[in-house]
Amino acid sequence: xxxxxxxxxxxxxxxxAQFICAKLGIPQISTGDMLRSAIAEGTPxxxxxxxxxxxxxxxxxxxxxxxxxxxxxxxxxxxGYILDGFPRTVEQAKALETxxxxxxxxxxxVEDEVLVKRISGRRCCPQCGTPHHVExxxxxxxxxxDGTCLVQREDDKPETVLSRLKVYHEKTAxxxxxYQEKGLLKNxxxxxxLEEISAQILETxxxxx
Ligand code: AMP
Numbered sequence: 001x002x003x004x005x006x007x008x009x010x011x012x013x014x015x016x017a018q019f020i021c022a023k024l025g026i027p028q029i030s031t032g033d034m035l036r037s038a039i040a041e042g043t044p045x046x047x048x049x050x051x052x053x054x055x056x057x058x059x060x061x062x063x064x065x066x067x068x069x070x071x072x073x074x075x076x077x078x079x080g081y082i083l084d085g086f087p088r089t090v091e092q093a094k095a096l097e098t099x100x101x102x103x104x105x106x107x108x109x110v111e112d113e114v115l116v117k118r119i120s121g122r123r124c125c126p127q128c129g130t131p132h133h134v135e136x137x138x139x140x141x142x143x144x145x146d147g148t149c150l151v152q153r154e155d156d157k158p159e160t161v162l163s164r165l166k167v168y169h170e171k172t173a174x175x176x177x178x179y180q181e182k183g184l185l186k187n188x189x190x191x192x193x194l195e196e197i198s199a200q201i202l203e204t205x206x207x208x209x
Contacts, residue, residue: 001026001080001205002100004087004184006175007108008168009161010119011190012197014131016108017084019198020205027076030084031064033129034071056155056163058088058171065095072100088172093179104208105179106201108190112165119161123150 001024005013014030021028035053038046045067049059068086071077080103087093096102110118121134125143132143132150141150155164179185186204190197 001103001208003080003082003205004102004105004179005082005084005108006105006172006179007190008110008112008115008172009164010115010122011108011110012118012194013084013108014129015194016197016201017082018130019194020201021082023202024080024205026080026082028084029068029071029077029081029086030129031059031067031086031088032084034067035059035064036129038067054154054160056160056167058167061089061091061095064088065092068096069099087175090174090178093175102184104186104205105175105184106204107176107179107185107187108197109187110190114191115165116161119156119164120158122153122156124153124156126151 003020005017007013014028014032017028017030035046035049039050039053040046045063048063052059064086068083072081083096087096118133122131123134123137123141124131125145125148127148128143128146130143130145137150142148143150154160176185188197188200188204192200
């Protein structure tokens with residue numbers, strides 16, 4: 001199954017995608033992670049993307065579309081995948097339709113107030129990408145998966161979070177109606193416990209089989 005995880009920044013797309021992908025044995029395709037790797041490696045894509053990302057703006061459509069096109073052509077994506085953070089504009093959604101069929105769109109809905117709190121407390125592992133929250137780290141600052149020292153993403157700093165939310169409402173939220181009209185949208189309340197959200201997503205996917 002080819003699945004899209006839609007939702008504002010901080011909705012838990014990455015955390016849930018990681019869990020569900022492990023459960024289903026399909027790859028998680030996160031454009032944010034791919035762009036951060038490209039920046040770390042200093043590739044031409046990374047150089048193009050950096051200023052946009054640091055400012056909390058979207059990277060140009062053609063850059064991310066090319067990344068996704070290349071990624072989903074890899075052999076591990078043949079039995080399906082979760083797109084985490086793509087598409088983020090109607091233009092990207094239209095381009096995706098020419099590349100691959102999408103079977104379901106999981107929309108994780110969370111209020112802005114909750115998102116700001118979540119994002120500002122987020123600390124990520126620079127090695128494996130796993131996100132953590134300061135409230136659950138109990139004073140520790142190392143990744144629970146691989147023990148690497150956690151960092152705060154540049155774009156998770158308070159001054160950038162509000163512009164990311166603004167961009168979400170202007171550019172990405174219209175995709176909710178877009179996929180609703182195509183009959184692909186499944187809404188999940190993203191303001192619940194992690195296990196509860198995972199269970200609801202799995203139940204929703206199970207019902208489609
Ligand atoms: P994320 O890790 O999904 O929160 O993405 C972090 C940042 O990467 C975003 O704020 C954008 O600057 C950029 N980005 C990730 N995915 C996309 C996308 N599909 N389209 C444009 N920019 C993206």
